[in-house]
Structure formats: structure tokens, C-alpha cells
Amino acid sequence: MHLPATVLLLPLDINISPNSNGLPGIQQLRSIVGASMTIGLILAVLALIMSAVVWALGANSSNPHLAGRGKLGVLVALGAAIVCGASVTLVNFFWNVGQQV
Secondary structure: OOOOOOHHHOOOOOOOOOOOOOOOOHHHHHHHHHHHHHHHHHHHHHHHHHHHHHHHHHHHOOOHHHHHHHHHHHHHHHHHHHHHHHHHHHHHHHHHHHHOO
């Protein structure tokens, strides 16, 4: 079986990179994402404060279940703050890894 000549003329090197002016509204979307990150960090701080209060109440009232829930809440709040703060860095890291494949 012989392939037609048009099949053999496919491009071998595709070079596509993100641009910031390809679609209208990119700057507004960046503002929305930045505001969402700020809200996420504020909520993580609020969750950390509330969880620390629950942890303290549980520890001072000899309630190990409540103290355990408070500790878990502190860890979850810290994890959420790490993800919110490092999200741009993580996406850039994996973008760069993907570009090297």
C-alpha cells in the first residue's frame, strides 16, 4: 500500500506558547484569579484562627475529640494556605517540566 504524497507533508515542529493578548478579557481574568487567591488566603487565616480556638478549648476541657478536630483543622488551614500561596509557582513548575518533554 502506497501513501499519498500529501500525508508525508505534515509539519514536524509545532511551536505554540501562551500569549497574553490572544483573547479579550485576559487582564480581567488575571484580576479575578488574584482576588480569588486573596479570598482563599483570608479564609485560610480565618480557618486557622477558628481551629486553634477549637484546639485550645478541647485541650483545656479535657476533650480529646475536640482537640483532635482542632489539630486537624489547623493542618487543613495551613495546607490550604500553602496551596493558595504556591499555586502560581506549582503551575509554572509543571509548565516548565511539560515544555521539556
